Amino acid sequence: MAVIITNPLDFNVEDLYVDLWQSVGCRLYLKCEGFNFAGSIKIKAAVEMVAAKEREGRLRPGGTLVESSSGNMGVALSIVAASKGYRFVCVTDVRCTRAARLTMEALGGEVHVIGEPDAEGGYLGARIAHVRKLCEENAGYVWLNQYANSANWRGHYRTTGPEVAKAFPELDVLFIGAGTTGTLMGCARYFRENHPGVTIVAVDAAGSVTFGRPPGRRMIPGLGTSVRPPIFDASYADDVVYVEEAETIRMCRRLVGHGYLFGGSTGTVVSGARDWLTAHGRDDMTAVAISPDLGGNYLDTIYDEVWASGVTGADGATARPGPAESRHV
Known part of the structure; x- marks a missing residue:
């Protein structure tokens, strides 16, 4: 049946999951949130x-x-x-x-x-x-x-959390990236109140101050903060995993090698989820990670060899953001 809309806000794919076993080698389902007109969650x-x-x-x-x-x-x-x-x-x-x-x-x-x-x-x-x-x-x-x-996290309390619970009623662990922490707080609150047995694992970028670590250099936009978000409450996360930007890039490259062009935030979440599952996972565990974005906006950064080598240090370069072409202030 055809889907006909009159407003771009009326379309969002809510029930698409990728089984990452063949791509990443771990038992993990990835909830793809980038299939809307904004390209992200x-x-x-x-x-x-x-x-x-x-x-x-x-x-x-x-x-x-x-x-x-x-x-x-x-x-x-x-x-x-x-x-x-x-x-x-x-x-x-x-x-x-x-x-x-x-x-x-x-x-x-x-x-x-x-x-x-x-x-x-x-x-x-x-x-x-x-x-x-x-x-x-x-x-x-x-x-x-x-x-x-608070409307930031309420949007996910109302939508993202219930969507995951409906698709995976036997869910054991949910991996969520920490940026503004809207997705993390909304989903964590929903599961705490409705499915308290689910383990919530936050995935943060190395160099982020959100969970109390000292600030560090970060080049990939999306996850991580240099100012702790006021909506954030650490008590809602059962565990946290930190991911270096070099690992984010490697995971994005690994996924695109299987035909999945995801964004930097997704690469970070999947990398963190893989590491956590390697350390704590069980064969019978049902695990889901939330993919915030697709990769089209990252073609000249994460998927560009020169830019990426500057971040990973492969050529010894000191990475600096490229010149902006919009209004500078």
Whole structure:
């Protein structure tokens, strides 16, 4: 039967899973969240946050949304804004991929690119400071603030968590990447309240401060933070796995060798899940990992030999983000 929609927000594949046994060599099912018009799981949180502001009366026709994003949320909000008639301003930084910037601009978004990190808060701290400045200078701007907005995790409590539980009623362990922690908090809360026997394992990028570790250099946008998100509550994670960026790249390359072009966040989650299952898994264990994104936006980074070698250190190069082609601030 044909699927006919009148709005890009009406389409999202919710029940597609990849059995990774042949690709990765572990008993793991990957929930693919990239098959929507935004290409990532961020569309769920974007829709939820915008709807909440509309209910509160903060957003009216012709209004302007502003948000800090490393890429995927910015693309998702560009689509939401275009479909609803809002303006959108995205504050990102030089690690955001060129494809993500161009996509946001094609959808009508205005992109501000932060060129230097904050001394204490890194690129995220600098982005948030710029968002605050924009809001001070433009009274009509509505900042969604995905890092502190409970609608971020509620979107996944309402959708992603129940979707996994329906597909795998005998689930033992669920692996979730930690970025803004919206997906992690929403799914973890859902399973804690409805299926408390499921083990929730967070997968974080090495160099992230979310779980209390000291900050480190990170080049791949998506997972990990340089400022701990206010919506994050560590008590909802039963365990955490850290993944080096070189391992993220290797996993993405391994998956694409089997025909699966996934994004950096997915490579991180799968790598962390494989490591955890190698150490703790059982033959009868049912394990699911959430894939946040597809790989189209990473062709000039993770899937580019020169860029990737700079991150992995294969040629001894010191990796630096490439020049942004959008508005620098």
